Amino acid sequence: MGLEVRWTEKAEFTFDHIVSFIENNWGKNSSEKFINKTAKLLLSISVHPFLFPESGIDNVRKAVITRQTSLFYEVHADRIMLVFFGDNRQDPLFS
DSSP states (O other), X not given: OOOEEEEOHHHHHHHHXXXXXXXXXXXXXXXXHHHHHHHHHHHHHHHOXXXXXXXXXXXXXXXXXXXXXXXXXXXXXSEEEEEEXXXXXXOGGGX
């Protein structure tokens, strides 16, 4: 078992926005695949928090979920904090 994963409000908002966008443009099946892929990634991060590289934002790591979407998260001694989900085609410093 790994570290606890906690979501910030911004992580919840950006995740929900991405899921809605996928569902509206490519259907429920595609959004469910994205949700499942994200859940598997979160399990990996909880067990291996340093699996993904630093993002260029202080103390924040970047995990690519799909070609278009990444998760930005912080590793703490007792938990993983999900900071936000971002579009890989945009600069995350301005998300």
